[in-house]
Every structure is written in C-alpha cells, then in structure tokens.
Amino acid sequence: xxxxxxxxxxxxxxxxxxxxxxxxxxxxxxxxxxxxxxxxxxxxxxxxxxxxxxxxxxxxxxxxxxxxxxxxxxxxxxxxxxxxxxxxxxxxxxxxxxxxxxxxxxxxxxxxxxxxxxxxxxxxxxxxxxxxxxxxxxxxxxxxxxxxxxxxxxxxxxxxxxxxxxxxxxxxxxxxxxxxxxxxxxxxxxxxxxxxxxxxxxxxxxxxxxxxxxxxxxxxxxxxxxxxxxxxxxxxxxxxxxxxxxxxxxxxxxxxxxxxxxxxxxxxxxxxxxxxx
Amino acid sequence: xxxxxxxxxxxxxxxxxxxxxxxxxxxxxxxxxxxxxxxxxxxxxxxxxxxxxxxxxxxxxxxxxxxxxxxxxxxxxxxxxxxxxxxxxxxxxxxxxxxxxxxxxxxxxxxxxxxxxxxxxxxxxxxxxxxxxxxxxxxxxxxxxxxxxxxxxxxxxxxxxxxxxxxxxxxxxxxxxxxxxxxxxxxxxxxxxxxxxxxxxxxxxxxxxxxxxxxxxxxxxxxxxxxxxxxxxxxxxxxxxxxxxxxxxxxxxxxxxxxxxxxxxxxxxxxxxxxxx
Numbered sequence: 001x002x003x004x005x006x007x008x009x010x011x012x013x014x015x016x017x018x019x020x021x022x023x024x025x026x027x028x029x030x031x032x033x034x035x036x037x038x039x040x041x042x043x044x045x046x047x048x049x050x051x052x053x054x055x056x057x058x059x060x061x062x063x064x065x066x067x068x069x070x071x072x073x074x075x076x077x078x079x080x081x082x083x084x085x086x087x088x089x090x091x092x093x094x095x096x097x098x099x100x101x102x103x104x105x106x107x108x109x110x111x112x113x114x115x116x117x118x119x120x121x122x123x124x125x126x127x128x129x130x131x132x133x134x135x136x137x138x139x140x141x142x143x144x145x146x147x148x149x150x151x152x153x154x155x156x157x158x159x160x161x162x163x164x165x166x167x168x169x170x171x172x173x174x175x176x177x178x179x180x181x182x183x184x185x186x187x188x189x190x191x192x193x194x195x196x197x198x199x200x201x202x203x204x205x206x207x208x209x210x211x212x213x214x215x216x217x218x219x220x221x222x223x224x225x226x227x228x229x230x231x232x233x234x235x236x237x238x239x240x241x242x243x244x245x246x247x248x249x250x251x252x253x254x255x256x257x258x259x260x261x262x263x264x265x266x267x268x269x270x271x272x273x274x275x276x277x
Numbered sequence: 278x279x280x281x282x283x284x285x286x287x288x289x290x291x292x293x294x295x296x297x298x299x300x301x302x303x304x305x306x307x308x309x310x311x312x313x314x315x316x317x318x319x320x321x322x323x324x325x326x327x328x329x330x331x332x333x334x335x336x337x338x339x340x341x342x343x344x345x346x347x348x349x350x351x352x353x354x355x356x357x358x359x360x361x362x363x364x365x366x367x368x369x370x371x372x373x374x375x376x377x378x379x380x381x382x383x384x385x386x387x388x389x390x391x392x393x394x395x396x397x398x399x400x401x402x403x404x405x406x407x408x409x410x411x412x413x414x415x416x417x418x419x420x421x422x423x424x425x426x427x428x429x430x431x432x433x434x435x436x437x438x439x440x441x442x443x444x445x446x447x448x449x450x451x452x453x454x455x456x457x458x459x460x461x462x463x464x465x466x467x468x469x470x471x472x473x474x475x476x477x478x479x480x481x482x483x484x485x486x487x488x489x490x491x492x493x494x495x496x497x498x499x500x501x502x503x504x505x506x507x508x509x510x511x512x513x514x515x516x517x518x519x520x521x522x523x524x525x526x527x528x529x530x531x532x533x534x535x536x537x538x539x540x541x542x543x544x545x546x547x548x549x550x551x552x553x554x
Contacts, residue, residue, distance in 0.1 A: 112490045112506035116463065149426040151463035152490045152506050158463050186393065186428035186435050213389045213429045218492060229389035229429050 008274050013038025013066045013247035015207075016045040018269070019262045024054060032061035034266055038247040039063045041099060043070070043092065051098040058099075065101040066247045067142065067178075067205060068092060073109035074126025075119035075156060082122060085109070089130045096139045103140045103204060105178050110156040119156035127170060134174045142178035142204040143167055147186075149218055160184050160193035167202045179239060180207035180251065182222060185230040191238055198242025206239050208232055208277050209252045220255045224268055226276030236277060248277060285551050290315025290343045290524035292484075293322040295546070296539045301331060309338035311543055315524040316340045318376060320347070320369065328375040335376075342378040343524045344419065344455075344482060345369060350386035351403030352396035352433060359399060362386070366407045373416045380417045380481060382455050387433040396433035404447060411451045419455035419481040420444055424463075426495055437461050437470035444479045456516060457484035457528065459499060462507040468515055475519025483516050485509055485554050486529045497532045501545060503553030513554060525554060 014036055019027050024045040031039055039058055046054060058065055071092040076082045089104075096104050108123045110116065127141060134141050145163040146155035157163050163177045177197050184190055197203045210228030215221045225232050236248065250269055257265050291313055296304050301322040308316055316335055323331060335342055348369040353359045373381050385400040387393065404418060411418050422440040423432035434440055440454045454474050461467055474480045487505030492498045502509050513525065527546055534542050 115508060115511075116465075120465075147426065148424060148463040149492075149495075152488060152492070159465065162465055186425040188393075188397075188436065188439055211429060215426075215429070215495060218426075218495060231392060234392075 009035040009270065010037055011247050012036050012270070012273050013040055013064070013249040014269065015040045015042060015069060015249060015251040017042045017069070018250055018252045019266060020258050022262050024049070025057060028058050028061045028063060030263065030266055032063055034270060036270070037062070037064055038066045038249065040066045040105075040249050040251070041068055041101070043068065043095065046095065046099070051095055055098065055100040064247070065099055066249060067103035067105050068096045068099060068101050069105045070107045071104045071141065072106035072155075075109045075111045075114070075122040077111050077114045082126065086126055086129050089126065090133055093130065093133050093137050093139050097137050102138055103142055104134075105142045105144050105205065107144055107146060108155045108157045110151055110153055112152045116151065116156045120162075123156060124166060124169065127166070127175065131170065131172055131174055135172070139174070140204055141175050143175065144178040144180060144207075145183055147183040159187060159189070160197065161189055164193055164196050164200070164202065168200060176202040176204035178205035178207060179203065180209075181230050181232055181235050182207070182209050182211060185211065185235065190235070194235075194238045194242050198239070198244060203239065203242055203244045205246060205249065206236070206244055207249045207251045208236070209250065217255065220253045222252045222254050224252065224257070225250075225272040227272070232277045248273070286312040286547065287314055288524050289313050289547070289550050290317055290341070290526040291546065292317045292319060292346060292526060292528040294319045294346070295527055295529045296542065297535050299539050301326070302334060305335050305338045305340060307540065307543055309340055311547060313547070314339070314341055315343045315526065317343045317382075317526050317528070318345055318378070320345065320372065323372065323376070328372055332375065332377040341524070342376055343526060344380035344382050345373045345376060345378050346382045347384045348381045348418065349383035349432075352386045352388045352391070352399040354388050354391045359403065363403055363406050366403065367410055370407065370410050370414050370416050374414050379415055380419055381411075382419045382421050382482065384421055384423060385432045385434045387428060387430055389429045393428065393433045397439075400433060401443060401446065404443075404452065408447065408449055408451055412449070416451070417481055418452050420452065421455040421457060421484075422460055424460040436464060436466070437474065438466055441470055441473050441477070441479065445477060453479040453481035455482035455484060456480065457486075458507050458509055458512050459484070459486050459488060462488065462512065467512070471512075471515045471519050475516070475521060480516065480519055480521045482523060482526065483513070483521055484526045484528045485513070486527065487553075494532065497530045499529045499531050501529065501534070501549040502527075503549050509554045525550070
C-alpha cells in the first residue's frame with residue numbers, strides 16, 4: 001500500500017520545529033514519503049531561502065502548508081519596540097503569502113517589566129494594527145493561548161477564555177484561535193471554552209503533543225502523544241464536536257528527541273499519532 | 278532600636294523550607310533575633326523531634342506558628358493509596374495540635390494516570406473525610422491552588438476559582454483557602470476571585486515570593502520578592518482589601534538561595550519584604 005493512501009494520516013501535520021535537526025527540504029521529503037499530508041513552517045526554517053520557491057517545493061510534495069509559525073510578541077514597555085514588533089508581523093504576513101499559506105499562529109508575547117493588563121492591551125492593539133494587511137492578504141491570524149508558565153515573557157494570553165474574549169472582541173473574519181493541548185489541558189473551563197470557540201467560528205488550528213511526567217524544562221521538554229498525561233483523544237473529540245475539521249498538528253519541542261535519529265523519530269510520531277490522538 | 282519593635286515585620290512569617298539548610302531550632306532563633314514574628318513549619322523540619330517540645334520552643338521565641346505545611350495529596354487511582362493519604366492527613370492534624378498551630382496548608386495532589394476530574398473528586402472526598410477530625414481539633418484546612426504547571430502530580434486545583442468552588446462546596450468553618458502569589462499571579466480572574474474568597478470568609482493565608490525571569494526549574498527556582506515579575510504589592514493590596522489581616526508568609530524554594538549563607542539570605546528576605554511586598 002502506498003502510504004499516501006493511508007487515510008489515518010490524512011489529517012496529520014507536523015511542525016518543522018518538531019524535527020528541528022532536518023532542513024525544511026529534508027523534512028518535506030521525509031514527511032511526504034511517510035504519508036504525512038500537512039506541514040506547518042516555522043520562520044527560522046525559511047532563513048536564507050527563497051520563500052516562494054520553498055512553498056512551491058512543499059506543494060510539489062503534495063503537502064498542505066497549514067500555517068506559518070509564528071507572529072506575535074506584540075507587548076513591550078518601549079513604544080519603538082512595539083512598532084518593530086508590528087513591522088515584523090507585517091513581514092510575517094508577506095512571508096505567509098509568499099509561502100502560500102493562509103494562516104499565521106500568534107504567540108502573543110508579554111513584557112515582564114510591565115503589568116499583564118498592559119501587555120494584554122498591547123496585544124489587542126498589535127493585532128488590530130495588522131488586521132487590515134491580514135485581510136487583504138487573505139491570511140488568518142490564530143491567537144494561541146499559552147500555558148500560564150509562559151506569562152512572564154511569552155504570552156499574557158494564558159487561557160482559552162482569554163483567547164476567545166480577544167478574538168470575539170476583535171470581531172474579524174481574519175482572527176481566530178489556535179488550541180494546543182499542551183497549553184490548555186489543565187483548564188477546568190476547557191470543555192466550555194472549546195464549545196464557545198467552535199460556535200463562534202474561531203477554532204482555526206489544533207496542536208498536539210504530550211506533557212511529560214516529570215517535566216524537566218519549561219520549554220524544551222515536551223513529549224510524544226501517549227508518553228505523558230494529557231487526555232489528547234478526549235480533547236480532540238471536544239474540538240471535533242465543536243466543528244473542527246482541520247489538521248492535527250504535531251508540535252514537539254524536545255531537546256531529547258532532537259538528539260534522536262530523526263527518521264526513527266518520525267516513525268514514532270506516526271505511531272503515536274495513530275495510537276494516542 | 279530592638280528589632281522586635283520594628284513594626285514593619287509584625288506580619289512577616291517565614292516558612293522553614295525557605296531557609297532549608299537551617300535546622301528548625303536554628304531558624305527559630307535567627308528569625309526571632311531578626312524580628313520576624315511568624316513561622317510556618319514544614320513537616321520535614323519536625324522529623325526525629327518531639328513535636329510538642331518543638332512548638333514550645335517556637336513560642337518561647339515569641340514566634341506565632343502560622344501553619345503546618347502540608348497536608349493533601351489525596352488523589353490516587355489506587356483505593357489503598359487514597360486511604361493511606363487520608364491517614365496521613367489525620368496524622369497531620371494530630372501534629373498541628375501537638376505543635377500548637379490552628380492551620381494546615383493543603384497541597385491537594387493529582388495522579389497523572391487518571392483524569393483531572395477524577396483527581397478533583399478525590400480531593401473533595403479526601404477533605405470531606407478529614408473534616409470531622411479537623412473540626413474537633415480546631416484546625417483549619419487551607420486549600421492552596423497550585424500553578425497549572427503542577428497539574429500533573431502536585432495539584433488538580435489550579436486556579437483560585439477552583440479553590441473557592443471547593444471551599445464553598447464543602448461549606449465548613451474548618452475549610453478555607455491559602456493564596457500564594459507564585460501560583461495565581463497570571464490569572465485574569467485574580468481580582469474577582471480574591472474578593473470572592475474574602476467575602477466568603479475563606480481567605481486564610483497569604484504566601485509571597487517572586488517568579489524569576491527566566492525560570493530554570495519548575496519547582497526549585499523561586500526567588501525573592503522584587504527579583505521577579507509578580508506584582509506582589511498589588512496582589513497584597515487586593516488580599517487586604519478583601520479583609521485579610523494575617524501574616525505575609527515568605528515561601529521560597531530555591532536551589533540557588535539554599536546554597537547561600539542563610540544568615541545573609543535572611544537579611545535579604547527582610548529587606549525584600551520591606552521594599553517589595
């Protein structure tokens with residue numbers, strides 16, 4: 001059987017950062033050969049490359065380019081830094097268009113030298129500032145709530161309720177939400193907020209991985225589905241019940257797995273995807 | 278000026294774990310000499326000691342024994358383990374009585390091999406099981422919501438809203454809530470939930486420390502007030518506006534500070550307390 005015919009993988013997407021040791025050309029070839037149908041591209045993977053040609057290459061491998069990761073990081077106490085962040089987000093929109101993807105994931109940012117409320121305001125203002133360009137470009141901005149352990153420097157949007165509030169407040173067809181099980185699994189309001197997100201047409205993306213027990217690093221110790229304690233299948237069923245029909249995107253930052261032979265790791269990802277998500 | 282007359286310190290309490298390298302007798306003497314008026318005792322600090330005599334010693338230093346840390350860890354997939362946990366919590370109540378304190382802080386626990394909802398049910402049942410003994414002993418049980426990054430093994434109660442729900446549901450004068458800035462500072466509902474906690478008479482304890490930027494360890498990398506990004510003064514003012522008049526308890530787990538000369542560290546704690554809380 002040609003692995004491309006394996007329907008189990010028809011909604012599997014892998015983030016380039018997941019197999020970070022691979023160059024994007026190598027990742028694309030290997031993903032495609034394994035039957036993976038989606039890829040989310042991290043901006044660092046595009047460095048030094050012609051973005052249009054890279055997009056073309058990915059499509060030649062029959063890969064759907066699910067999203068560009070990542071825009072955001074809007075808050076800064078310093079006005080000039082906030083302007084630079086908005087410029088950078090406009091560049092991300094251009095890059096998304098060149099690459100040929102219709103979604104950018106936003107890691108919203110936070111500045112620990114100012115109150116969270118201030119960072120939250122600047123996030124809203126930053127997204128509002130780039131909305132016109134996003135709309136013209138046909139690119140959707142997916143606000144990803146980040147785990148509260150990242151509230152210091154990575155995101156002041158730490159719950160799905162906040163992301164829903166923000167998306168609803170901006171009230172634009174170009175803004176929605178990306179749900180990553182790693183960030184939201186602990187949330188007692190999860191079921192309610194997933195329903196709300198879907199009901200309002202804001203559920204744009206779904207990221208999966210697992211929470212390792214114990215976790216030794218706040219950022220780079222995620223693990224494969226089934227190797228941790230997140231009820232991934234249950235969350236996926238909530239997301240699908242809320243109307244989501246997009247890709248299940250495997251996004252794993254793991255110092256440990258990056259040391260592995262990446263071809264072996266890809267096999268493990270596919271097995272874990274089939275069995276535990 | 279006798280440091281005991283320094284009114285700034287009249288509501289300062291330090292947890293024995295904060296100056297972990299000191300034996301409790303040494304901590305008591307040094308806290309008292311520095312003008313600190315409260316101590317919270319971790320159970321490990323009592324190991325191999327006569328608890329009554331230790332309590333007497335602390336009182337001879339004019340220290341108020343604010344609480345015993347910690348009970349809890351109720352959830353377990355295995356029924357026998359849950360029974361053992363309840364037995365251990367009953368022992369904690371006995372120890373609190375022997376020590377002469379009227380409060381036990383509960384770190385509620387979580388078992389990553391079962392759903393969070395199940396752990397939450399077992400926490401409620403566990404507290405309900407020991408409530409009669411707590412009431413007879415005159416010991417209050419303070420439910421401490423823990424940061425969501427501890428939802429895997431330390432606590433399935435991860436927001437102040439959940440702790441408030443749980444305390445209100447149990448509806449007993451022997452149950453309340455302990456608020457630690459480290460666990461709740463990120464929460465967009467914080468102000469509302471602190472008000473609710475105070476209004477319902479459930480605000481029993483207030484713990485302070487700071488969130489280091491960056492944080493290198495999920496458990497043992499807390500820092501001194503003023504050295505991180507938590508708006509401690511603001512949260513303290515919310516807690517006091519909600520009617521809290523108890524001690525401000527310094528609870529810092531820090532591999533780094535435990536390596537310091539503890540007498541120097543104590544001076545730093547006092548300065549940080551005066552300037553940043």
